[in-house]
Amino acid sequence: MLGKLMKHEFRATGRIMLPLLAAELILAVLAGFSVRGLERMEDMSFLHALYVLTLIVFGLGMFAIAVVVFVLMIQRFYRSLLRDEGYLSMTLPVTVDAQIWAKLLTSFVWFLAVGALFFLSMFVVMSIGSYITLPDLEEFREFWRSMEAELRELGVGSMALYLFEMLAAVFLGVCVTCLRCYASMAIGCSAADHKLILSFVAYFLIGIALGMTSNAAVFAVLPRLETSSFFEHVSPARFMHTVMLGNLVIGAGLSALFYLVTRYFLKNKLNLA
Amino acid sequence: METCLECRALTKRFGSARALNGVNLTVAPGRVVGLLGPNGSGKTTLIKLANGLLTPSSGEIAVCGLTPGKESKALVSYLPDRPCLPEWMSGEGLMDYYADFFRDFDRAKAADMMARLGLREEQRVSQMSKGMKEKVQLILVMSRKAKLYLLDEPIGGVDPATRDYILDTIIRNYAEDASVVISTHLISDVENVLDDVIFLRDGTVTMQASVDDIREQYGKSVDALFREVFKC
Numbered sequence: 001m002l003g004k005l006m007k008h009e010f011r012a013t014g015r016i017m018l019p020l021l022a023a024e025l026i027l028a029v030l031a032g033f034s035v036r037g038l039e040r041m042e043d044m045s046f047l048h049a050l051y052v053l054t055l056i057v058f059g060l061g062m063f064a065i066a067v068v069v070f071v072l073m074i075q076r077f078y079r080s081l082l083r084d085e086g087y088l089s090m091t092l093p094v095t096v097d098a099q100i101w102a103k104l105l106t107s108f109v110w111f112l113a114v115g116a117l118f119f120l121s122m123f124v125v126m127s128i129g130s131y132i133t134l135p136d137l138e139e140f141r142e143f144w145r146s147m148e149a150e151l152r153e154l155g156v157g158s159m160a161l162y163l164f165e166m167l168a169a170v171f172l173g174v175c176v177t178c179l180r181c182y183a184s185m186a187i188g189c190s191a192a193d194h195k196l197i198l199s200f201v202a203y204f205l206i207g208i209a210l211g212m213t214s215n216a217a218v219f220a221v222l223p224r225l226e227t228s229s230f231f232e233h234v235s236p237a238r239f240m241h242t243v244m245l246g247n248l249v250i251g252a253g254l255s256a257l258f259y260l261v262t263r264y265f266l267k268n269k270l271n272l273a
Numbered sequence: 274m275e276t277c278l279e280c281r282a283l284t285k286r287f288g289s290a291r292a293l294n295g296v297n298l299t300v301a302p303g304r305v306v307g308l309l310g311p312n313g314s315g316k317t318t319l320i321k322l323a324n325g326l327l328t329p330s331s332g333e334i335a336v337c338g339l340t341p342g343k344e345s346k347a348l349v350s351y352l353p354d355r356p357c358l359p360e361w362m363s364g365e366g367l368m369d370y371y372a373d374f375f376r377d378f379d380r381a382k383a384a385d386m387m388a389r390l391g392l393r394e395e396q397r398v399s400q401m402s403k404g405m406k407e408k409v410q411l412i413l414v415m416s417r418k419a420k421l422y423l424l425d426e427p428i429g430g431v432d433p434a435t436r437d438y439i440l441d442t443i444i445r446n447y448a449e450d451a452s453v454v455i456s457t458h459l460i461s462d463v464e465n466v467l468d469d470v471i472f473l474r475d476g477t478v479t480m481q482a483s484v485d486d487i488r489e490q491y492g493k494s495v496d497a498l499f500r501e502v503f504k505c
Contacts, residue, residue: 001374004373004374007373008370008373011366012359012361015361080359084353084355084356084357085357085358085359086326086357087326087351087353087355087357088353088357088358088359090325090326091324091325091326091346091349091351092346092374093343093344093346093347093374093375094343094346094374095343192287192288267328268328269328270326270327270328271327272321272326
């Protein structure tokens, strides 16, 4: 059933996201030609203004898509599970887990798509604008090799491993962001009235609780680290990986916590208006 | 034969307010039951509990012997008291949606009913009038071969002609071993299609009887009895 839920979730979101992604790619092509045009143009003219305007629209478009994907993630969960549409979706013969996963995975895919669009459109702009050309990929490979060699000399470890850890951190970051919003809405909408306001209140209270917990953890750990010989014996590579791993563990823990809160409220405290 | 719906000492509290208070009732297969009571008597709460949209504060509720959940939802066809169809979907998309999630959904039957009512499959919900949305919702619900139909105010807010059509659709389309629970306070309109009635007042069942027994025992219609029992 998860597959079917996702199919319909993609139908609901794709009708908004796909045209936006396509439009931004077209804007990237136009922005690329604008960059090329501006390079060759010396005097101020109407065409000059048009090129600049295209670049501004391209930049704003990218920002707008980032906002839309975030708003869509919130809106789909709120509208289809917690408002009137919930009378249909929450009476489907599927588990609450499937409902949450369908929303989370679909949002995740769109966040990834927007990330990929960012890099792709940058590549398009630079390719057409003649800043880089395809053979320059070899230069990138050379850059990568030299970076790896330098990191190894410094004893900081593999660049590929860092990249993997960073990507994992980004993935978990998206999960934490989505699930924190879901948990806040599930809590807020369990009330009889003022559901939206209470959802915002829940979101900010979660933020305050997280802030207080992390501060308490830092204050608890720092004095011990200062008096211990941890920094003397640990290599820079090990230290970096420990920090990254700690970050991933915290992300996974928060994701699990927000997931369980969302699940509990949807299963036991659902209160459709 | 297993009951379609059973409540034992079912209580639902919202804060300090009791929406349902120790409700005991059973709905046997093959019956059309009117869940009757004034506004705020707990009809919608009871239906939401049967659909798993609310959890009981205490007591038990079972649909075909199952606690409300994934399995029971496959057996229940639910018409809520408000429009709940996604506005961006078309009639065709909605039929795809129902066919994907409900094995007992008869797509051909739904398409036929839509055609007979002059509803275009390609029309989006957002382009439909309130009455059209209610009809589409009812068609989807009644195109399932469910064990229990829970219809919350199916005729509220529609014109008399549509009201007749809706009741006709309900009676024509449920299977013999299935039960239909109709929640309403428009009793005179539904009385002719009911086998049994359940009177709810302030979250408590005050009467569960067959329509024939009521006519025989009280010598009056269900509507007349309701007016007498719930006189303000």
